[in-house]
Amino acid sequence: MVELKNIRVVYNKSHTNEKQALDGLDLTIKKGEFVTIIGPNGAGKTTLLKILTGEVYPEEGEYILNNKNIRHTKPYKLFRNVGIVYQEPDRGVFPDLTIEENLILGSKKGNRLFSFGKYKGLELLKSLNMGLEDRLKTKVKELSGGQKQALSMILAAITYPDLLLLDEHTAALDPKNVDKVMDLTLKINNEMGITIIMVTHNMKIVEKYSKRIVEIKEGKVTKDFLYERPLSQIGSEKIKATL
Template structure:
């Protein structure tokens, strides 16, 4: 589904401050997987996300999505097929528009006809018990950070993209809203079947929700393992201790 082979991305090429953000990077992800990316600051996690959204060009290697080279996917189609939720809740919503208007705009991302009565995103919001389904005419700027981020998650997944990227999407939330947003994350993965790549520094989230963990250091994959909570917690401790 996602294939990254021998990826190299170099910033400030041929300058004194040249830096290899990704170097001989390899990663393969199957459809429907939920992969957690961890690693120290500067490891290459942000660059990886920018590669996956087409924001950063490759200096070397290949990136295929559904067996199609990224070079052959037009930018607007990549935008339709790859959703992303950022750390800052306001980046994923339209604060000056109502909740209903946000849902309508989100549904148009993939040029799909908007059918409000059958809209799956509204059902996802209802399942959170935040009461958002009763505030359709409220401007989103009046919502809390957790409510905005829940909406951002829905807007990013409404068109069922091939790949959903989560860039520290719970970092700005309080513990209660972290739980709510992670519940929604798991629901989107399991019930909608979306392939998800989550970048996080929150090891409590990693331990509680992750199934496959990939560690990146110095632009390379240094660990890649399936995390079975009842069997290999020691493996996770080794990763987090480094």
């Protein structure tokens, strides 16, 4: 599904402030996986996301998505296949439009039939238990931060992208809305089968929701392992395998 092979990125090359952002990074993600990326500030997490969206081209290495090498593919061409939700809720919605208008515009992404996407969006709205399905004529700017972020998630997912990137998407939310947005995240992954890569610094989220954890330090993958949470041991985590 996603393969990054020996990815190297250097910022400000040949200058005094030259920085190696990614240093031979290798990462393979299967279709339908939910992968959590962790690591300290400056580790290369943001650069990794920019590689995946086409905003940054690697100096070396290959980026393969669905068996196609797209190392130098323009961002607008990846727009149909790769969705992203940012930390700031307003970045993923149209604040001056209504919820319904947002669903219609979001469902047209990639020139796909908007009717299907719109109704899938309504289904996801109902699953949130926020009452948003009864407020379709409400302008998005009137919603809370948590409601906007949930809508951003829906808009990014309703056209079934091959890959959904989450860049600290719960960082600006209160604890109650964090759980709602994370429950929606798991629903999109489990029920829609969308491959998700989530970057977060919130270790409570990592412990509670992660399935596979990848740690990045100094531009390289330093740890990569799976969590298994037995239903009979609620709240416990067990390392299933180290890859």
